Amino acid sequence: MTNESIPAPATARPQPAPAERPVIEVRDLVARYGEQIVLNNVSCSVRRGEIFVIVGGSGCGKTTLLKNIIGLQRPASGTVLVEGEDITRADEDQLRRIQRKFGVTFQTGALFASLTLGENIALLLEEYTPLPRETIDLLVRIKLSMVKLAGFEDFMISELSGGMKKRAALARAMALDPSILFFDEPSAGLDPVTSAGLDALIVQVNRSLGTTMVVVTHELASIFTIADRVIMLDGETKTIIAEGDPRELRDHSSDPRVHAFFNRKPGSTAPGRRNDRGDRSP
Amino acid sequence: MSSHGNHQPGDGDYQLVAQHTDGVVSIAVRGRIEVENAQQLLNDIVAHLEGRPREVVLDLSGVNYFDSGGGAVLISLRQRLAREGGGLRIDGSTPAIDGFLSLVDQDALLKPPSPTRRPVGLVTQIGAATLEVLSDAREIVAFTGEVIVGLRDALLHPRRVRWRETWLYMERAGTDALPIVALISFLMGLITAFQAAVQLSQFGADIYVANLVGLSIVRELGPLMTAIIAAGRSGAAFAAEIGTMKVSDEVDALTTMGFDRTRFLVTPKVVALTLMLPCLTLFADLVGILGGLIVSVAGLALPAEVYLRQTRIALTIWDVYSGLIKSVAFALLVAGIGCLRGFQASTGAESVGRITTSAIVAGIFLIIIADAVFTVVFHYWGA
Numbered sequence: 098m099t100n101e102s103i104p105a106p107a108t109a110r111p112q113p114a115p116a117e118r119p120v121i122e123v124r125d126l127v128a129r130y131g132e133q134i135v136l137n138n139v140s141c142s143v144r145r146g147e148i149f150v151i152v153g154g155s156g157c158g159k160t161t162l163l164k165n166i167i168g169l170q171r172p173a174s175g176t177v178l179v180e181g182e183d184i185t186r187a188d189e190d191q192l193r194r195i196q197r198k199f200g201v202t203f204q205t206g207a208l209f210a211s212l213t214l215g216e217n218i219a220l221l222l223e224e225y226t227p228l229p230r231e232t233i234d235l236l237v238r239i240k241l242s243m244v245k246l247a248g249f250e251d252f253m254i255s256e257l258s259g260g261m262k263k264r265a266a267l268a269r270a271m272a273l274d275p276s277i278l279f280f281d282e283p284s285a286g287l288d289p290v291t292s293a294g295l296d297a298l299i300v301q302v303n304r305s306l307g308t309t310m311v312v313v314t315h316e317l318a319s320i321f322t323i324a325d326r327v328i329m330l331d332g333e334t335k336t337i338i339a340e341g342d343p344r345e346l347r348d349h350s351s352d353p354r355v356h357a358f359f360n361r362k363p364g365s366t367a368p369g370r371r372n373d374r375g376d377r378s379p
Numbered sequence: 380m381s382s383h384g385n386h387q388p389g390d391g392d393y394q395l396v397a398q399h400t401d402g403v404v405s406i407a408v409r410g411r412i413e414v415e416n417a418q419q420l421l422n423d424i425v426a427h428l429e430g431r432p433r434e435v436v437l438d439l440s441g442v443n444y445f446d447s448g449g450g451a452v453l454i455s456l457r458q459r460l461a462r463e464g465g466g467l468r469i470d471g472s473t474p475a476i477d478g479f480l481s482l483v484d485q486d487a488l489l490k491p492p493s494p495t496r497r498p499v500g501l502v503t504q505i506g507a508a509t510l511e512v513l514s515d516a517r518e519i520v521a522f523t524g525e526v527i528v529g530l531r532d533a534l535l536h537p538r539r540v541r542w543r544e545t546w547l548y549m550e551r552a553g554t555d556a557l558p559i560v561a562l563i564s565f566l567m568g569l570i571t572a573f574q575a576a577v578q579l580s581q582f583g584a585d586i587y588v589a590n591l592v593g594l595s596i597v598r599e600l601g602p603l604m605t606a607i608i609a610a611g612r613s614g615a616a617f618a619a620e621i622g623t624m625k626v627s628d629e630v631d632a633l634t635t636m637g638f639d640r641t642r643f644l645v646t647p648k649v650v651a652l653t654l655m656l657p658c659l660t661l662f663a664d665l666v667g668i669l670g671g672l673i674v675s676v677a678g679l680a681l682p683a684e685v686y687l688r689q690t691r692i693a694l695t696i697w698d699v700y701s702g703l704i705k706s707v708a709f710a711l712l713v714a715g716i717g718c719l720r721g722f723q724a725s726t727g728a729e730s731v732g733r734i735t736t737s738a739i740v741a742g743i744f745l746i747i748i749a750d751a752v753f754t755v756v757f758h759y760w761g762a
Contacts (some may be wrong), residue, residue, distance in 0.1 A: 210726065213441055222414075227418075229418060232451055235454065236447055239450055239488065240447070242482075243485050245484045255725075273414075305482045307478065346472055
């Protein structure tokens with residue numbers, strides 16, 4: 098196979114058929130910590146192949162919404178349908194099966210420090226596929242080359258820089274070819290150049306593989322670069338106050354909170370209060 | 380020369396048609412190419428490559444699902460043909476295949492992994508281990524100095540001690556340990572009494588079970604077992620707590636705020652354990668004697684008051700003191716090594732696990748060494 102035989106990357110944004118069923122549907126979701134309501138009647142849907150971004154001020158419940166969608170937390174009420182299956186009512190086996198469709202990258206990377214980078218990715222392939230060692234090693238190198246980390250498979254996690262860890266986490270999340278990728282604050286703690294590189298990689302993976310992506314972030318530069326569609330959560334009303342194209346919202350939203358957020362002006366959102374679980378809630 | 384073959388594996392979700400024409404093998408694959416059937420497909424394709432074809436032409440236009448498994452097949456095939464002097468051409472593709480291949484840096488895959496560390500010889504390893512031991516010894520000496528200064532400050536200025544934290548650690552290391560200390564001590568007394576009774580009853584010396592249990596529990600087993608429990612509970616907890624704080628930069632934050640890490644993190648723990656371990660030891664002594672008493676009353680038909688009177692005759696107040704003196708030393712060692720190992724954490728969860736294990740092992744080791752030293756010193760002291 099020569100380089101000439103490799104076609105140019107697909108750059109066109111995947112356009113879902115209008116009638117196609119959403120990949121993820123959140124209906125009337127209520128999340129609470131104890132008596133404190135964090136999300137109140139939140140409803141939204143994610144279309145196949147899009148980059149869907151959840152934005153909002155600190156402590157408005159973005160991560161709580163993400164954790165409810167991926168089944169790490171159960172809501173007080175409401176449903177979350179992932180490719181038609183209700184994750185909120187799934188038993189342990191069903192939950193595990195649904196979660197096999199996901200890849201998740203966490204804010205801190207959450208790579209296993211006791212393993213090498215290659216072992217972090219191989220772990221999933223060893224557990225969930227019948228492949229021989231040689232093919233697993235090749236797949237590990239393929240995944241690492243996708244995130245520009247080819248050749249680093251024998252490095253320990255502590256030997257990687259912050260940006261490399263984020264890319265490594267993406268490679269691990271992609272290990273089993275998930276149809277949906279979730280990102281919790283992918284740019285947190287990165288310098289602008291590294292952050293822009295990661296944004297470009299996220300978009301490239303999305304355009305090339307058509308993977309549906311749900312991203313939680315409040316980094317404006319990232320939002321404008323990667324988002325096909327955003328929802329904005331509000332810490333006071335505990336619900337969605339805006340939905341649509343981020344540029345449209347920036348330029349044309351009449352809601353002062355939305356306008357202030359997307360134009361980086363002070364006083365846009367109410368900060369959340371830290372609850373006893375260490376999370377932030379409104 | 381040309382040949383034509385049609386292969387349709389029974390268990391795969393793909394169909395493969397191969398055609399040989401003048402050193403070129405044309406293979407058309409239809410259906411799904413995924414991780415689950417990738418190895419089977421690769422084997423099927425390789426089976427058509429006899430005679431070292433100069434080119435393989437793959438028609439993948441009929442592939443309706445393609446994931447990393449398919450990517451691995453294409454890249455393996457390319458690498459194999461390159462080794463044998465052949466080439467691979469994809470003639471007919473799908474957007475999924477194009478997208479996948481556009482992401483993979485195929486040239487980078489051919490390079491060997493970057494070496495992270497060179498192999499080291501035996502002499503170098505011995506040298507490195509020696510330096511590590513020396514460095515650890517230096518850290519222990521420096522840290523011991525820090526703790527001594529911290530305790531001196533605590534004695535000279537008791538109001539500067541962070542008593543709120545100290546009370547908390549006293550509760551965790553002391554009160555919370557009562558059930559396990561009670562259980563272990565009771566069983567130790569019980570076992571010692573059983574073993575002694577079997578031997579002594581042969582000589583009609585049942586009453587001396589009280590002497591044996593009392594002396595061994597109060598002088599040796601009580602302080603030792605309590606200290607070993609403290610190493611497993613409190614020493615490990617101190618190491619894990621400080622280690623996690625170190626990993627999450629909380630120790631650095633304290634330092635940059637101008638706080639003395641010893642006063643904030645070490646002194647409360649050392650003071651708490653030093654105050655609580657003698658109390659636990661005393662408690663262990665009493666429960667251990669109770670264990671012996673129950674065996675003697677139930678198994679040897681000795682009246683309880685006779686057993687207790689014999690215990691009082693056997694024990695002197697110095698026996699109790701010597702156990703308590705030991706327990707103070709054990710507390711300093713367990714708390715000190717726990718805190719030191721905590722500060723030696725580097726990065727990540729694995730490091731915290733390692734230093735916690737080390738805190739327990741080193742704690743028990745130091746307890747045994749100190750016990751041996753005390754035994755010799757007390758012997759020559761005539762106690």
